[in-house]
Amino acid sequence: MNVIVDLCVVPMGVGVSVSKYVAECQKVLQEAGLEHQLHAYGTNIAGDWDEVFAAIKRCHERVHALGAPRITTTIKVGTRTDREQSMQEKIDSVTDKKS
Amino acid sequence: MNVIVDLCVVPMGVGVSVSKYVAECQKVLQEAGLEHQLHAYGTNIAGDWDEVFAAIKRCHERVHALGAPRITTTIKVGTRTDREQSMQEKIDSVTDKKS
Amino acid sequence: MNVIVDLCVVPMGVGVSVSKYVAECQKVLQEAGLEHQLHAYGTNIAGDWDEVFAAIKRCHERVHALGAPRITTTIKVGTRTDREQSMQEKIDSVTDKKS
Amino acid sequence: MNVIVDLCVVPMGVGVSVSKYVAECQKVLQEAGLEHQLHAYGTNIAGDWDEVFAAIKRCHERVHALGAPRITTTIKVGTRTDREQSMQEKIDSVTDKKS
Numbered sequence: 001m002n003v004i005v006d007l008c009v010v011p012m013g014v015g016v017s018v019s020k021y022v023a024e025c026q027k028v029l030q031e032a033g034l035e036h037q038l039h040a041y042g043t044n045i046a047g048d049w050d051e052v053f054a055a056i057k058r059c060h061e062r063v064h065a066l067g068a069p070r071i072t073t074t075i076k077v078g079t080r081t082d083r084e085q086s087m088q089e090k091i092d093s094v095t096d097k098k099s
Numbered sequence: 100m101n102v103i104v105d106l107c108v109v110p111m112g113v114g115v116s117v118s119k120y121v122a123e124c125q126k127v128l129q130e131a132g133l134e135h136q137l138h139a140y141g142t143n144i145a146g147d148w149d150e151v152f153a154a155i156k157r158c159h160e161r162v163h164a165l166g167a168p169r170i171t172t173t174i175k176v177g178t179r180t181d182r183e184q185s186m187q188e189k190i191d192s193v194t195d196k197k198s
Numbered sequence: 199m200n201v202i203v204d205l206c207v208v209p210m211g212v213g214v215s216v217s218k219y220v221a222e223c224q225k226v227l228q229e230a231g232l233e234h235q236l237h238a239y240g241t242n243i244a245g246d247w248d249e250v251f252a253a254i255k256r257c258h259e260r261v262h263a264l265g266a267p268r269i270t271t272t273i274k275v276g277t278r279t280d281r282e283q284s285m286q287e288k289i290d291s292v293t294d295k296k297s
Numbered sequence: 298m299n300v301i302v303d304l305c306v307v308p309m310g311v312g313v314s315v316s317k318y319v320a321e322c323q324k325v326l327q328e329a330g331l332e333h334q335l336h337a338y339g340t341n342i343a344g345d346w347d348e349v350f351a352a353i354k355r356c357h358e359r360v361h362a363l364g365a366p367r368i369t370t371t372i373k374v375g376t377r378t379d380r381e382q383s384m385q386e387k388i389d390s391v392t393d394k395k396s
Binding site: 103104105115116118119121127128136137138139140141143145148166173175177179181186187189190192193194195196197 | 202204205211214215217220221222224225235236237238239240242244249272274276278280285286288289291292293295297
C-alpha cells in the first residue's frame with residue numbers, strides 16, 4: 001500500500017531551536033531512500049506504508065538519541081485504491097484549476 | 100518504545116456519514132487488544148509503537164475494504180524517554196493544575 | 199457557523215512538563231463559556247467559529263505570557279451545513295455502530 | 298501576533314476528487330494578500346493571526362458554498378516571541394544543518 005505522508009516531528013525539552021533534530025530526520029529519510037520534500041511546517045514523504053513508517057520510527061529513535069527526552073509528532077497519511085497519484089500530481093491538480 | 104497516539108481516520112468518497120468506518124477502526128483496535136478511548140474528534144491509543152502502527156495500517160486496509168476509495172488520516176504520536184506516563188496520568192496532570 | 203474543534207497546544211522551550219500551560223488553556227476555554235472536554239492528547243471544543251478561534255488566540259497569548267517563547271499547536275476543525283451535530287452525537291454515532 | 302500556519306482543508310461528501318475545493322482556498326489566500334505556498338499535503342501560510350484565521354474561515358465558507366456539506370480541516374499554527382522567523386528561514390535552518 002502506497003502512502004503520501006506529511007510528517008512534523010517536534011522535540012520537547014531541548015529549547016526553542018529544533019532544526020538540528022529536524023535535519024536528523026531528513027538524514028533518516030535520505031538513508032531510507034524515500035522520496036521526500038521539506039516545507040516550512042513539515043516534510044512530505046511518498047512510498048510504501050511499511051518503509052515510510054519504519055523511517056518515522058527511526059526518526060523518533062534518533063531524535064531521542066540526540067538528547068530529546070520527549071517528542072510529539074504530527075502525521076497526515078493519505079492512501080487511495082482508485083488510482084496512483086504522486087506528490088507532484090497532487091500539487092498539479094490544484095494549480096491547474098487555479099488558472 | 101511506548102507511544103500515546105491520537106488517531107483520526109477520514110474516509111473520502113463515501114458521503115458525509117463516516118461513523119460506520121470509524122466504528123470499524125474501533126473494532127480493529129479492540130481486536131488488537133490495545134488500550135483506546137474514543138472522543139469527539141478521534142481516538143486515543145496507548146501501546147507499543149509497532150503494535151499501534153500495525154493496527155493503524157489495518158484500519159486503512161479495512162476501511163478501504165468497506166468501500167472507501169480514499170482515506171486521509173491524522174495522527175499525533177507522543178514518545179518520551181524521561182518517564183512512563185499513561186493516558187489517564189496525562190489528563191490528571193492537567194486537571195490537578197486547574198484547581 | 200458552528201464548529202467542533204480538537205485543540206492541542208504544545209509550548210516549546212519550557213522543558214518536558216507542559217501541563218501547567220495546558221491547564222491555563224483550560225481556564226481560557228472555561229472563561230469563554232465554551233463547551234470543552236479534555237482528553238489524553240488534546241481538548242475537544244464546540245461553539246461558534248469566531249468565539250472558538252478567539253479563545254484559541256487567547257490560549258497562545260496566555261501561554262506566551264506564562265513564559266513559553268515558542269508554541270506549536272495542532273487544530274482539527276469540523277463544520278457541516280447538512281445538519282447540526284453535537285460532540286456527544288458524534289461519539290454516539292460511532293458507538294451505536296459497534297454493537 | 299505573527300503566525301506560520303499549515304492548512305489542509307478536506308471537503309467530505311463530494312467524492313474522491315477534491316482539487317477544485319483546494320484551488321478555491323488558494324484563491325481565498327491570494328485575495329487576502331497572504332504569503333502562501335502549496336505543498337503535496339497542505340498549504341503553508343504566513344501572516345498576522347487575525348488575517349490568517351479570517352482567510353481560513355472564508356475557505357470553509359467558500360468550500361461549503363461550492364457544494365461540500367461537510368469539511369474537516371487540519372491546521373498547525375506556530376507562534377514565537379523570541380524572534381521573527383520567515384517560512385524560508387525555517388526551511389534554511391534545517392537544510393543548513395544537513396550539509
